[in-house]
Amino acid sequence: MTLSPDGLEAALRAIGAERYHNRHPFHRLLHDGLCSKGQVQAWALNRYCYQAVIPMKDAALMARCDDPEVRRAWRSRLADHDGETDQDGGIARWLGLTDGLGLDRDVVVSQRRALPATRFAALAYLDFVRTRPLLEAIASSLTELFSPAIIGERVSGMLRHYDFVTPETLSYFSDRPPRAARDSAFALAYVKHHATTPARQRAVQDALLFKCDVLWAMLDALQAAYVTPGQIPPGAFVPSDHSGEPA
Numbered sequence: 001m002t003l004s005p006d007g008l009e010a011a012l013r014a015i016g017a018e019r020y021h022n023r024h025p026f027h028r029l030l031h032d033g034l035c036s037k038g039q040v041q042a043w044a045l046n047r048y049c050y051q052a053v054i055p056m057k058d059a060a061l062m063a064r065c066d067d068p069e070v071r072r073a074w075r076s077r078l079a080d081h082d083g084e085t086d087q088d089g090g091i092a093r094w095l096g097l098t099d100g101l102g103l104d105r106d107v108v109v110s111q112r113r114a115l116p117a118t119r120f121a122a123l124a125y126l127d128f129v130r131t132r133p134l135l136e137a138i139a140s141s142l143t144e145l146f147s148p149a150i151i152g153e154r155v156s157g158m159l160r161h162y163d164f165v166t167p168e169t170l171s172y173f174s175d176r177p178p179r180a181a182r183d184s185a186f187a188l189a190y191v192k193h194h195a196t197t198p199a200r201q202r203a204v205q206d207a208l209l210f211k212c213d214v215l216w217a218m219l220d221a222l223q224a225a226y227v228t229p230g231q232i233p234p235g236a237f238v239p240s241d242h243s244g245e246p247a
C-alpha cells in the first residue's frame with residue numbers, strides 16, 4: 001500500500017517517538033544530573049566523533065547530488081558545522097564544550113580515546129550516506145526532526161544539575177534547534193515528495209531506523225563503559241573520578 005505524503009510523515013514520526021535516543025537510559029542520567037563529571041566528559045569526548053563525521057557526510061551527500069536546488073539548501077549544513085574559520089562553526093563550538101569540561105583538545109580531536117563502538121557507529125553513518133541512494137541518504141538525516149526537543153531538555157537539565165557546566169560551555173546547542181528545524185523541514189518535504197512507491201517509502205523508514213540505531217549504539221557504548229564500571233575498553237578515555245566500583 002502506498003501511504004499519502006502525510007501518512008508517510010506520520011509513520012516517520014512514529015519511528016522517532018519509539019526509537020529516538022531521547023529514550024536511552026544514558027540520556028536520562030545525563031539530563032537528570034545523575035552523571036559524574038567524568039561521565040559527562042566521556043559523553044562529550046565520544047560525541048565529538050559524531051560531530052566530526054556530520055560535515056563529511058553532508059559533503060558526500062552534496063557530491064552525489066545532481067540537483068542544484070538540493071545542493072543549495074544542503075550547503076548551509078556544511079557552513080554551520082565547519083564555519084568560516086576554525087573559531088566559529090559547530091565543530092569549534094563542540095571543542096568549546098570539551099574545553100569547558102577540562103578535556104585536552106588534541107586528545108578529543110584525535111578520537112583515539114573514544115570508544116570503539118562510537119567510532120564504528122559514526123563511520124557507519126558516513127558509509128550509509130556515501131553508498132545508499134540519495135533519497136535514503138537524505139532520509140537518514142530525519143532524526144533532526146526530533147532533536148530540538150531533546151536539546152532543550154538537555155540544556156536546561158545540565159545547567160540545573162551540574163555546577164561545572166555553564167551556558168558558555170553549552171553554546172554549541174544554542175543555535176541548533178532553529179537550524180535543525182530548518183534542515184529537517186527541507187529533508188522531510190523532499191522525502192514526502194520523492195518517496196512515492198511502497199518500496200521507496202519502506203526504504204526511507206528503514207533509513208530513519210538505521211539512523212536511530214546509530215545514535216542509540218553510541219549511548220549503549222557509553223552506558224556499558226562508564227555506567228557499568230570495569231567495562232572501559234583498553235585504550236579508551238578513563239575519567240580521573242572513575243573508581244572502578246559499581247555506580
Ligand SMILES: O=C(O)c1cc(C(=O)O)c2c(n1)C(=O)C(=O)c1cc(C(=O)O)[nH]c1-2
Pocket residue numbers: 054090140141142143144145146147150151176215
Ligand atoms: O544533540 C542531539 O541529540 C543531536 C541529535 C542529532 C540527530 O538527531 O541526529 C543531531 C544533532 N544533535 C546535531 O547537533 C547536529 O548537528 C546534527 C546533524 C544531524 C544530521 O543527521 O545531519 N543530526 C544531528
